[in-house]
Amino acid sequence: MEIEFEVISEEEYQRERAVYEPLTEAVRRLIYASLNTGVGPETVAEARERIEAVTALLEAEQRTQVPMLHEDTGRPLVLANPAVGLRNAIAPPMEVQHADDGRCWSEFTLGAAYEGPPGRVHGGVCALVLDHLLGEAASAGLTQPKFTGTISLRYHRGTPLGPLRAEAYIDRIEGSKTYARGFIADAEGPTVEAEGVFIQPAWARAG
Numbered sequence: 668m669e670i671e672f673e674v675i676s677e678e679e680y681q682r683e684r685a686v687y688e689p690l691t692e693a694v695r696r697l698i699y700a701s702l703n704t705g706v707g708p709e710t711v712a713e714a715r716e717r718i719e720a721v722t723a724l725l726e727a728e729q730r731t732q733v734p735m736l737h738e739d740t741g742r743p744l745v746l747a748n749p750a751v752g753l754r755n756a757i758a759p760p761m762e763v764q765h766a767d768d769g770r771c772w773s774e775f776t777l778g779a780a781y782e783g784p785p786g787r788v789h790g791g792v793c794a795l796v797l798d799h800l801l802g803e804a805a806s807a808g809l810t811q812p813k814f815t816g817t818i819s820l821r822y823h824r825g826t827p828l829g830p831l832r833a834e835a836y837i838d839r840i841e842g843s844k845t846y847a848r849g850f851i852a853d854a855e856g857p858t859v860e861a862e863g864v865f866i867q868p869a870w871a872r873a874g
Contacts, residue, residue, distance in 0.1 A: 672736035672743065680737060680744060687746075687754050694756035695780075702779050750799035759796060761833075763803055771804045771849075772834040779828065787825035790859075794820055796833050797849050797861040804835040805845040805865035813845055818863035826851055826858040835861075843867045 675683070697718070706714075735744040746754045751761055761775040783789030798818055806813045835849030845865045850857040 672734045674736045674738045675744070677737065677739050680735075683735075683744075684753060691754055691756050695760065698756060698780050699778055748799075750795050759792065761796065763800065765803075768836075769804065769807070770834060770836045771800050772832065773800065774830070774832045776830050777828055782828060784825060786828055788828060788831075790820075790822060793822070793826055793851055793859045794818075794861075796851060797835070797859065798863070800833050800835040801847040801849050801861060801863045802865055804837055804849065805847040805863075811867065813865035813867045816844065816864040816866045818861060820859055820861045822859050824858055827853055829853070838862070 704711075732747055735746070736742070737744055745752050749755055749758050751763060752758045757780070759775055759777055759781065761773045763771050763773050765771055777788050777792070781788050781792045783792070797820060798815055801818065802813065802815060831851055831853055833849065833851045835847055838846040838848050840846070843866055845867075846862070847865060848860070848862045850861065851859045
């Protein structure tokens with residue numbers, strides 16, 4: 668079944684971003700702070716009470732999440748997506764860029780919230796980042812929706828926490844299937860490579 672979107676203008680999107688992006692960043696900072704804090708029990712108890720009060724404040728009015736579509740670019744605006752959601756504080760701080768040749772890329776920093784082995788990014792987080800980035804490349808910046816059919820990853824070495832770059836591009840297209848490749852790299856080169864098959868749903872082909 669085709670997804671119905673709420674179409675919003677650039678002005679409306681910028682208003683949404685101005686209000687909620689700082690909130691997301693504040694919650695992300697809270698996650699990092701709670702992971703690394705060394706304060707004592709009394710301070711922890713006080714912090715918990717304040718967090719619960721803020722949570723209740725935000726819970727006072729909840730709205731149904733309706734997919735949004737940017738009227739100028741034709742791209743969906745993702746709010747809850749765990750890879751790039753504007754409102755999702757557990758999403759890596761990743762803003763995807765689109766090159767003229769169809770490649771997607773992003774430069775970002777992953778901290779302790781994404782740790783697997785000590786000092787290294789969890790392999791599942793690497794998979795999340797690459798699945799999303801390959802999907803964006805295959806979907807022409809999300810304007811031609813394609814969903815993951817299969818994806819495989821090759822981990823060359825542990826991906827260190829810190830500054831990283833991820834890229835993805837289309838390898839080839841065969842009918843409704845798009846084959847994409849990509850990688851995550853640190854300053855020394857690729858740490859993880861991925862390839863996947865992304866399939867255009869029947870409702871999109873019918874259009």
